Amino acid sequence: MKEIVILSGKGGTGKTSVAASLAILAGPDAVIADCDVDAANMHLLLRPDFKESSDFYGGTLAVINSDECTSCGLCLEKCRFGAITISRQLYSVNSFECEGCGYCSIICPVTAIDMVPRKTGKLYISKTRAGNQMVHATMEAGAENSGKLVTKVKQEAKLIAGENALPYIIVDGSPGLGCPVVASLSGADMVVLVTEPSVSALHDLRRVSRVIENFRIKTVGIINKSDINDGKVSEIRKFFEKEGIREIASIPYSSEVAMVMARGLTMSESGEEQKKVTEEIWMKIKNELTLIETDK
Numbered sequence: 633m634k635e636i637v638i639l640s641g642k643g644g645t646g647k648t649s650v651a652a653s654l655a656i657l658a659g660p661d662a663v664i665a666d667c668d669v670d671a672a673n674m675h676l677l678l679r680p681d682f683k684e685s686s687d688f689y690g691g692t693l694a695v696i697n698s699d700e701c702t703s704c705g706l707c708l709e710k711c712r713f714g715a716i717t718i719s720r721q722l723y724s725v726n727s728f729e730c731e732g733c734g735y736c737s738i739i740c741p742v743t744a745i746d747m748v749p750r751k752t753g754k755l756y757i758s759k760t761r762a763g764n765q766m767v768h769a770t771m772e773a774g775a776e777n778s779g780k781l782v783t784k785v786k787q788e789a790k791l792i793a794g795e796n797a798l799p800y801i802i803v804d805g806s807p808g809l810g811c812p813v814v815a816s817l818s819g820a821d822m823v824v825l826v827t828e829p830s831v832s833a834l835h836d837l838r839r840v841s842r843v844i845e846n847f848r849i850k851t852v853g854i855i856n857k858s859d860i861n862d863g864k865v866s867e868i869r870k871f872f873e874k875e876g877i878r879e880i881a882s883i884p885y886s887s888e889v890a891m892v893m894a895r896g897l898t899m900s901e902s903g904e905e906q907k908k909v910t911e912e913i914w915m916k917i918k919n920e921l922t923l924i925e926t927d928k
Contacts, residue, residue, distance in 0.1 A: 633793045634921045635801040637820040639844075641836030643671075643807035645828045646856035646883070649893065651804035652677040653900035653910040654917070656762045662800035664760065665789035666768035667782045667816045669753065674804050677898050680758030680766045688769065688784060690752035690777035692732040694725045700744035707736040707745060728774045753781045757788060765792050779811025786815070807836075809843055817844065822921060823851040825877065829864030837868065841875055850924055851877050854913065858882035880916040883909055 636654075640647040652674055655664045666674040694715070696707070701723055708716040708723065715729035716736065725736075727750075737745040752775035758766045767789045769781050789801050805816035817823070823844055827837045844851055853872050858865055865882070872879050883899075883906075892902040900910040 633790070633799055633801060634821045635790075635803060635819060636822050636824060636917060636921075637667075637803040637805050637816050637849075638824045638826060639805040639813065639816070639840055640807055640826045640833075641809070641838075641840035642827075642830075642833045645826050645833055646854075647807070647826045648674050648677070648804050649889075649899055650824070650826050650854060650856070650910075650913070651802060653898040654802050654914055655760065655764060655766075656898050656900045657910060657914045658762075658764065658800055658802060660763040661798060662764050662802050663789045663793045663796075663798055664764055664766040664768075665785050665801060665803045666766065667785050667803055667812060668806045669769045669771050669778050669781045669785065669812065670806065672768055672770055674766075675758075675768060676896060677893070678760040678762060678766060679896065680756065680760045680768065682756050682758050684757040686755050687751050688753040688755050688781055689749040690775070690780040691750045692734065692747040693727055693750040694730050694732070694734070694736050695746050695748050696723050696725055697744045697746065698722055698724075700742055702742055702744070704741060706739055706741065710739055711736055750775075752777055755781070755784060755788070757792070765796075767792065778806075779815045782806070782812045782815035783818070786819070790819075809836075809839055813840065813843060817847050817849065820847070820849050821924060822917065823849050824880075824917065825851060825853045826856055827853065827868060828857045829855065829861035829868060831864070834864060834867055834871070838871065841871075841877070850920065851875075852880045852917070852920060853877045854880060855882040857885040859884040878920075880920075881909060881913045 638651040753771045755769045760766045806812035827833045889902050
């Protein structure tokens, strides 16, 4: 199987739009992994059935046993995160402030504080309207450790692909540079960078490419809304050339695409021009993957 990760650095460049279009074109030949767990929205386009779900525990939370607590106040004094509160002489833990470090449970003189698994999200395995299986997830409000949840999403996607001998895993990665992006890149065969001709997009494109370099993964580029700023398009292409990133598509802005997506459809289901562009993107990605296999 080959794993293709769609990244952008900056949010809003069209990363998920491209990933969802590829999912439609790949159909049952691909497992889809939505690794943008902090702000998942791929389900709006692929309409998964949410058939299977399970809770995800990605950390620990301190819990004070009031029956054993002697109200010595040591935990309140030592918690550097301000997570311990007191009301009517009863001590408790603010779950939104607790970092799960466990220090309070270590120093408690009467061992009245337990560290319990913290539910940080929910994992889903679904069937999409394109006939492929999709692994996706959501984070609890204020929860952390999204990188661990991304890793779980990818593990489940690989398991499904392996069990069904499917040739592709299409991963919609997270924007930014943090742990979810690093987790998205782990084990990938190819990265597709989707950018747009704007100052912030070019800035973040440069930053995320530095992260990808550490993984030594074959990378190709797509310039979305390529007709809105010729100067920035030129800068992006110079950057691609300098970094050895092959540009596989430039997609002009289209109000038709925006209207189609508002109806919950993808770019590949828009007009003939947009459908042709996305079909060519998918064909070029598959060709690049073949070249990678040949080079090995």
